[in-house]
Amino acid sequence: MTNTTCRFPENYESLTFFVAGAAGFIPSHLCEYYLEKGAKVIGVDNFITGSPSNIELLSKYKNFEFHEMDITQKLPSLDKTKIDFIYSLASPASPIDFSQIPLEIMRVNSEGVWRLLLLAQQKGARFLEASTSEVYGDPEIHPQVESYWGNVNPIGPRSCYDESKRFAEALTTSFHKKFKVDTRIVRIFNTYGPRMRPNDGRMIPNFINQALKNQEITVYGDGAQTRSFCYISDLIESMHHVMFSSDHMPFNIGNSGEYTVREAAEVIVKYLKSSSKITFIDHHLLEDDPKMRRPDLTKLVTLTGYRASVSFEEGLIKTADFFRSLF
Ligand code: UDP
Numbered sequence: 001m002t003n004t005t006c007r008f009p010e011n012y013e014s015l016t017f018f019v020a021g022a023a024g025f026i027p028s029h030l031c032e033y034y035l036e037k038g039a040k041v042i043g044v045d046n047f048i049t050g051s052p053s054n055i056e057l058l059s060k061y062k063n064f065e066f067h068e069m070d071i072t073q074k075l076p077s078l079d080k081t082k083i084d085f086i087y088s089l090a091s092p093a094s095p096i097d098f099s100q101i102p103l104e105i106m107r108v109n110s111e112g113v114w115r116l117l118l119l120a121q122q123k124g125a126r127f128l129e130a131s132t133s134e135v136y137g138d139p140e141i142h143p144q145v146e147s148y149w150g151n152v153n154p155i156g157p158r159s160c161y162d163e164s165k166r167f168a169e170a171l172t173t174s175f176h177k178k179f180k181v182d183t184r185i186v187r188i189f190n191t192y193g194p195r196m197r198p199n200d201g202r203m204i205p206n207f208i209n210q211a212l213k214n215q216e217i218t219v220y221g222d223g224a225q226t227r228s229f230c231y232i233s234d235l236i237e238s239m240h241h242v243m244f245s246s247d248h249m250p251f252n253i254g255n256s257g258e259y260t261v262r263e264a265a266e267v268i269v270k271y272l273k274s275s276s277k278i279t280f281i282d283h284h285l286l287e288d289d290p291k292m293r294r295p296d297l298t299k300l301v302t303l304t305g306y307r308a309s310v311s312f313e314e315g316l317i318k319t320a321d322f323f324r325s326l327f
Helices: 024-035 052-058 093-099 102-123 159-179 205-211 232-243 260-269 297-306 312-325
Strands: 016-020 040-045 064-068 085-086 128-130 183-188 217-220 225-230 252-253 259-262 279-282
Touching: 016 024, 016 102, 024 040, 024 052, 024 232, 024 279, 040 052, 040 297, 052 128, 085 102, 085 232, 093 102, 093 159, 093 225, 093 252, 102 128, 128 159, 128 232, 183 232, 205 260, 205 312, 217 260, 225 260, 232 259, 232 297, 252 297, 259 260, 260 312
Parallel strands: 016 040, 016 085, 040 064, 085 128, 128 183, 183 252, 217 279
Antiparallel strands: 225 259
């Protein structure tokens, strides 16, 4: 691995970013990041899991354009529009979505991504596929390095997401090899921050909301499974660095601090000064639940120079402030 530096634009005002899934948690922060830099951002979302309030926030920027649209059906008519960068971020991603909308997830990560890649080919735009640590499944090596091929159940409760994201990576790689589309792939590990859906079923929103209300913290199983949590601003910077790097192969992005779910519950109670008690429960989402997850970030740090810096405490407090504002 050679040490390369990212080549960032000097001026963003002449650039257009197309963001699929703009109303979602991560993509809405990404849109805001480029809008603040003065770029034009075109966002698309069908609100299947995205939130209209995120689009309201972005609409205060005059350089933001939004289209309510399902990318598996069509894309906006962009014949006369120059597009420089495309971010493929349109997939629902929470384990509760996997049981409720599995076919929509598989369709967006296949037909939807295909359509975005054709747009990239047509426009000569650089394309970034937002993949996931779920491509590693329930990993047999730890921490997970990009060269690991994963341990995925093709017919389990997570397979609609895991397998369709693996397909999206294969599709992206094929467009690069066959048509020379300038592609990037990031594998996003657990990420948290303001604008997460409070009822999205994931650990961080559940635990923070339970702690704020002094309710029991619901740890699934014995809580010995591990995760590594990245604050949203670090995740956006990582994704931006990869977009402006020169490597077409996947990059892990996230934070390498690792906690058992039980430890995460304990620190959330402590940092939020809650009186909640921790309870251990059996839950259907435990089937195929990865037992350990931590990104090996050597490639990201070596090739882009970026390293996550927001502490779990700081990130949790900011995220709790957001959830409190919704009460
Ligand atoms: N989890 C939990 N209690 C909850 C929600 C999740 O113990 O109320 C566990 C879940 O079983 C998993 C971990 O927390 O082991 C992270 O789950 P999450 O849904 O946030 O994301 P995942 O990493 O599984 O995609």
